[in-house]
Amino acid sequence: MLQETALEILKTGANVFLTGEPGSGKTHTINRYVSYLRARGIEPAVTASTGIAATHLGGMTIHSWSGLGIKTRLSKYELDKLAFTEYLNKRISRAKVLIIDEISMLGPEMVATVEAVCREIKDNTLPFGGLQVIFVGDFFQLPPVVRNKENNDEQEKLFNEPKSRFAFHSSVWNQANLFICYLTEQFRQDDDKFLEVLSAIRHNVFNDQHLQHLIKRQTEAHLAPKGVPKLFSHNVNVDKVNEEELAKISGEEKEFIAHSYGARPLVETLQKGCLSPERLCLKIGAVVMFTKNNLREGFVNGTLGRVESFGKGSNQPIVRTKDGKRIEVTPMDWTIEENGRLKASITQFPLRLAWAITVHKSQGMSLDEAVMDLSAVFEYGQGYVALSRVRRLTGLHLLGWNEQTFQVHPEVLLKDKAMRLDSEVIENAFISMLPEELKTMQRNFILASGGRENAEEITEKVKKNNKKGETHNETLKLWQSGKKIAEIAKERGLTEQTILSHIEKLVTKGKINRADLKSLISAPLLHALPRIQEVFAKLGTEKLAPVFARFGGEYSYNDLRLARMMSER
Missing domain, CATH: 3.40.50.300 (P-loop containing nucleotide triphosphate hydrolases)
Known part of the structure; x- marks a missing residue:
């Protein structure tokens, strides 16, 4: 279709x-x-x-x-x-x-x-x-x-x-x-032969003719291109390659330990889903991959780069991405929230060593080039997912495969x-x-859905909402330029409270990442977040006034708004 x-x-x-x-x-x-x-x-x-x-x-x-x-x-x-x-x-x-x-x-x-x-x-x-x-x-x-x-x-x-x-x-x-x-x-792959191979696997008609195309892309490990992501089916292979490559680099190794909050079972659940390791070891020259999305800083999950240096004083890793962007990386949060309450969190730099990654972790990526060892594939579809990460055959460097590599789940x-x-x-x-x-x-x-038949017939109310959208977008542009709340308010001639309301609306629409809000939150407020969010949940409300009254003015409306923003509502 x-x-x-x-x-x-x-x-x-x-x-x-x-x-x-x-x-x-x-x-x-x-x-x-x-x-x-x-x-x-x-x-x-x-x-x-x-x-x-x-x-x-x-x-x-x-x-x-x-x-x-x-x-x-x-x-x-x-x-x-x-x-x-x-x-x-x-x-x-x-x-x-x-x-x-x-x-x-x-x-x-x-x-x-x-x-x-x-x-x-x-x-x-x-x-x-x-x-x-x-x-x-x-x-x-x-x-x-x-x-x-x-x-x-x-x-x-x-x-x-x-x-x-x-x-x-x-x-x-x-x-x-x-x-x-x-x-x-x-629209992704631009290679007819490669499309034919992928389609054959998907339709369960993969044969020797298709295999010949892949054999031409077979290589030995020592001949594989350097600095290209390697895909393996098992974590043990990924860890081995990354540790070996890191050890080859001379220079001081920096260690970053993740900080966790919450009940142990929930923290363990987060650790299983978190792409950044609990103990992150880096050196200048290490190949890394970003593990979260932060459009404001210019990276998404899967962005590749190298550690260029470490910040003076901050000791934070500075990464040069493949497209040349220089990013001083700050820690980000992985959280579990329930009914507006923070239940558990992990704070770590959104990086992992990326000389090698697992096929599971590569899902959703689109790569120009990759080295793959599919000789230990153990699950239906694993080979198909790995191969379909690259756009063309010339970007594929295949170390090996097994019989299950080209099989898909019979039920699927x-x-x-x-x-x-x-x-x-x-x-x-x-x-x-x-x-x-x-x-x-x-x-x-x-x-029947309460909309208007034609885009031109939107009512004055919707037009007003569009104007609101325009003013929100003005705030977004200034936020993305790195300006602080006070600076945005001054430039726009608005109150800080109004700017915060814009920020909150942009967060709910997914235009601003919640993790970026951490820079707005003071250490005491960060410590108080679970307590404040618990009151929101107990009162069963998202309104600020009842929560303000419950705390007897202990927290300002701006503080409560920030706490509300940090909840996935």
């Missing part, structure tokens, strides 16, 4: 699973639909299963949006409690469209739990409470890790979901009556064939529709 056809289907308000091979334009199509909705006065809920994907879309994680935090399941009591949480009730009640990216990283249980929360808060028996729901992703990517924990009886009664790693096994998947939109264009393969057929049926049905009929469906959905 072409992107244009998928976009027209999305505009009708149908529930959709948007899928396709890496580079087929899934994110681009969603961004176009989001722009279409916003132009008509409808603000979609843009979420993803991972923070990285959420940042790409300018949204938040589905765990935060739905109020689940670290949970993947709820009891009836917990579900009722969530439904009466003010900020969550307001958020979900006003939502009309829910987008979940990287759906392959959510298991059936999590999908069912999110659906139950939406249905409960919307007080509507339709799937997801009547929201238009759009799943985005590719099941040939690596699935979520399944933890061997038994469900409690109440959870089984609530959802009765199968023990599976794939979201399409959830009962909700069928109940939502999803239209399959399988994108077939290709069967489902994929069925989805392709479903997509063709849906595409033909929409193509055969009269243009007037399609436009009527699209118009009816916009009006």
Whole structure:
């Protein structure tokens, strides 16, 4: 299916699973639909299963949006409690469209739990409470890790979901009556032979002819290009290469130990998901990769560079990225929050040694060049994910492979064939529709969602919101230039409180990263954050006045606003 056809289907308000091979334009199509909705006065809920994907879309994680935090399941009591949480009730009640990216990283249980929360808060028996729901992703990517924990009886009664790693096994998947939109264009790889190889693996028709293309890219470890990321299937190989390469560099080694807060089990959960190690060892000349997104500083997860020096006095690593940008790196936070409360956190420099990385960690990256050893691949799809990281065959340097490298999960393969057929049926049905009929469906959905039929017909209220958006963007530009709150307020002729309100709005829209706010928070306030956030949660409110009154003026409104901003609401 072409992107244009998928976009027209999305505009009708149908529930959709948007899928396709890496580079087929899934994110681009969603961004176009989001722009279409916003132009008509409808603000979609843009979420993803991972923070990285959420940042790409300018949204938040589905765990935060739905109020689940670290949970993947709820009891009836917990579900009722969530439904009466003010900020969550307001958020979900006003939502009309829910987008979940990287759906392959959510298991059936999590999908069912999110659906139950939406249905409960919307007080509507339709799937997801009547929201238009759009799943985005590719099941040939690596699935979520399944933890061997038994469900409690109440959870089984609530959802009765199968023990599976794939979201399409959830009962909700069928109940939502999803239209399959399988994108077939290709925008990432620009090498026909390589596309043919990847497609053969994906369709389970990989043969000797395809293997010959890869054999031509085979090399020995000592002949592989230097300074190019190496991909391995196991952490032990990654650690070995990184330690060996670091040891080759003469000079002083700097050690940075992560600081943690919270209950040990939660901290351990964070450590498993944190790409930066607990003990980070660096030297000048070390090849590193950034492990978080910070658009203000000019890096994203996967940005590569070398340690150029360490800051005088601060001792902070200074990294020169591949595109020549010089960045003095500051520590960032990985957090677990629940109902607006900080439960656990890790503070570490967002770096890791990057002479080598695992295939799992490379997921979502797009590389010009990579050295790969796939001789110990142990999971279906691991080889496919690794190979599809590079854009062309000339960027591939293959050290080895095993039989499983070119295999995909048989269950995903069967489902994929069925989805392709479903997509063709849906595409033909929409193509055969009269243009007037399609436009009527699209118009009816916009009006039913409280939007305006045409972008030109947006009311004065929306125009005022646009003006607000313009003033927020002015604040954003000054913030991104590195100016402080007081400086922005002075330049714009506004109060600091007004500028902070702009900052908060920009944070909720994903235009400013929460981690960047740390520079605004004093040490005493940072220490008090859990206490303040706990009061917000206990009062079940996001309003400042009740919290201000509870503390008897101990904290200023600006302090409370900052504390509220630091919560993923």
